[in-house]
Amino acid sequence: MLQINSHNKLMSMSREIRKNKVLFLMLLPTVVYFIIFHYIPMPGAYVAFVDYNVNKGIFGSKFVGLKNFQFLVQNGDLWRITRNTLLYNFVFLVLGNIVQIAFAVMLSEIGSKWFKKITQSIILLPHFISMVIVGVFAYNLFNYDYGFANMVLTSLGFERYEFYSDPYIWKYIIVFFKIWSSTGYNMIVYLSVITGINPEIYESAYIDGANSWKKIRYITLPMLKPTFVLLFLFGLGGMLRGSFELFYNLIGNNSVLFPQTDIIDTYVFRSLVGTFNFSMGAAVGFYQSVFGFILVLTVNAIVRKIEPEYALF
Amino acid sequence: MFYKTKNNVIRQGLSDNLLKIICYTSVGLFALICLFPFALMITSSFMSEKEIVTEGYKLFPKKFTVSAYKFLLSNPQKLVNAYKITIFNTVVGTTVGLFLMSMAGYVLNRKDFKYRNFFAFFIYFTTLFSGGLIPRYILMVKYLGLKDNILAMILPNVISAWYIFLMRNFMKSIPDSLYESATIDGAGVFRIYWQIVLPLSIPALATVGLFLALGFWNEWYNAMLYIESPSKFPLQYFLQKTINQTNVQILINQGVMIDISELPTQSIKMATAVVATGPIIFLYPFVQRYFIKGLTIGAIKG
Numbered sequence: 170m171l172q173i174n175s176h177n178k179l180m181s182m183s184r185e186i187r188k189n190k191v192l193f194l195m196l197l198p199t200v201v202y203f204i205i206f207h208y209i210p211m212p213g214a215y216v217a218f219v220d221y222n223v224n225k226g227i228f229g230s231k232f233v234g235l236k237n238f239q240f241l242v243q244n245g246d247l248w249r250i251t252r253n254t255l256l257y258n259f260v261f262l263v264l265g266n267i268v269q270i271a272f273a274v275m276l277s278e279i280g281s282k283w284f285k286k287i288t289q290s291i292i293l294l295p296h297f298i299s300m301v302i303v304g305v306f307a308y309n310l311f312n313y314d315y316g317f318a319n320m321v322l323t324s325l326g327f328e329r330y331e332f333y334s335d336p337y338i339w340k341y342i343i344v345f346f347k348i349w350s351s352t353g354y355n356m357i358v359y360l361s362v363i364t365g366i367n368p369e370i371y372e373s374a375y376i377d378g379a380n381s382w383k384k385i386r387y388i389t390l391p392m393l394k395p396t397f398v399l400l401f402l403f404g405l406g407g408m409l410r411g412s413f414e415l416f417y418n419l420i421g422n423n424s425v426l427f428p429q430t431d432i433i434d435t436y437v438f439r440s441l442v443g444t445f446n447f448s449m450g451a452a453v454g455f456y457q458s459v460f461g462f463i464l465v466l467t468v469n470a471i472v473r474k475i476e477p478e479y480a481l482f
Numbered sequence: 483m484f485y486k487t488k489n490n491v492i493r494q495g496l497s498d499n500l501l502k503i504i505c506y507t508s509v510g511l512f513a514l515i516c517l518f519p520f521a522l523m524i525t526s527s528f529m530s531e532k533e534i535v536t537e538g539y540k541l542f543p544k545k546f547t548v549s550a551y552k553f554l555l556s557n558p559q560k561l562v563n564a565y566k567i568t569i570f571n572t573v574v575g576t577t578v579g580l581f582l583m584s585m586a587g588y589v590l591n592r593k594d595f596k597y598r599n600f601f602a603f604f605i606y607f608t609t610l611f612s613g614g615l616i617p618r619y620i621l622m623v624k625y626l627g628l629k630d631n632i633l634a635m636i637l638p639n640v641i642s643a644w645y646i647f648l649m650r651n652f653m654k655s656i657p658d659s660l661y662e663s664a665t666i667d668g669a670g671v672f673r674i675y676w677q678i679v680l681p682l683s684i685p686a687l688a689t690v691g692l693f694l695a696l697g698f699w700n701e702w703y704n705a706m707l708y709i710e711s712p713s714k715f716p717l718q719y720f721l722q723k724t725i726n727q728t729n730v731q732i733l734i735n736q737g738v739m740i741d742i743s744e745l746p747t748q749s750i751k752m753a754t755a756v757v758a759t760g761p762i763i764f765l766y767p768f769v770q771r772y773f774i775k776g777l778t779i780g781a782i783k784g
Binding site: 185189191192195196198199200202203205206207208209210211212213214216217223226227271272275276278279280284287288290291292293294295297298299300301302304305306308309310312314315316317319320349352353354357358361380381382413414418421434437438440441442447450451454455457458461462465466482 | 497498501502504505506508509510512513515516517519520522523526534535537538539540541582583585586588589590592594595596597601603604605606608610611612613614615616617618619620621624626637638640641643646670671672675696699700701702703706707718719721722725726748751752755758759762763766767770773774777
């Protein structure tokens, strides 16, 4: 019975392919692409369970079970980078959304068209440049010998400050540049929600004597809530993924700053190009993928319960 | 609900004005903060080496000089080469990516394509789970042999699940009756895509094309992972190397040997950054409209 069933399925599949030959051909490059670049590396995560030897390849290397993970837990690396990744992402998410909503609301209150257009464009501008340039900006501002910040400090009569050897101050610098570069993008998403609000609601509130503060408090913010919840929840789903490009360009290989600035992605990267410990890096990467996957599924299940039409799948 | 007294209206007006003032100043201030690093980078690139060494980077230098740019222009081989690589990656990557992803979006949107949901999930799943950086690196280097190959900077970014869904979602707005009447007129599946769907999808193509082009223009990550020969460095990676180098290395990197003390090494770093960002800042006013439109097309849901 089962055999006949699968035989039938194959038959109908091949009939389908013959019928829609061109459609299959048009999709083929994309399917092949995803197989090669996304599906084939998945079983490659097995490298996390071996002692990787370049000559023997992934499946020829010696199987060591959970030894790589054990090592990472014991030396404290895993805990440190997990904590840093989660904390940074949480601050990015909470502070980021507050700033984005605040500026979307404030922009919507601005009457002058040209002022609104120009400021909106400027606030979005940082989104367009590469993180390498952001690294240049940091160098330009915080360099010990020539940096702008030190020039301001010395002209005010203070000592020069060695920013690049103080891990604590980089927490704030990283958060600053993250907010700086990412505000414009979601601000526009929020702004488009505000522009979509029916103006009659505001008019009737005005007639009822509500001032602009009240209109924001009782109309605009409640209207933004669904978008906020959606963006926030899916931000939570990506909590284990780091902003590698930002961290790498600000911190680079400055190991003095690592205690406060090392995240999962920078750790995996260094295991690849610095220490060449592929198995250790893959172990961290596997841990990140699995827990990241569980996180997304959990968040999606929650969204499905609260607001089914917002669920991603 | 409320009875509107004269007093009330005045109070309403006062607090509204206060809000207006707060909004204008905070938005204006934040815009200045966004602009500041750009301004500092540009003015720094016009500073004389002497002023930088003695007084540091400034927003308002005492003296403007173009010596850093003169230097860049007098030894342009490496920079021009990096520009060529970046332009090549951007043009090829964007064109190929747009073609393949618009086709995929079109197929996934065809109601007569029985397996469209299966393939949509097949593509979507890759955004949820990945093998990670190390397995992909091993695949690229050991099994595909792409180390130090220009394709290593294009292939990893040429197709993205999100853009395929953005395309498909946009194409959903094209009425089915157009397909039907075209089919009756004898047009094949590919011809409908090429002659009907593509021209109608120009807004989506413009948006995705812009996203893609921006990604390829700003790409340095894959270059850092896979590219070894300096002749294949793209612009951003070239810039990153320049910033992290000491003065002497910069000279070697730029391909010259002259008296070091004469050289505007600190302003060269900033001038290189200006030259690498220039085209984006120049094109920005023209393209940001499409970008904003694209954000509202379907950025939230895949």
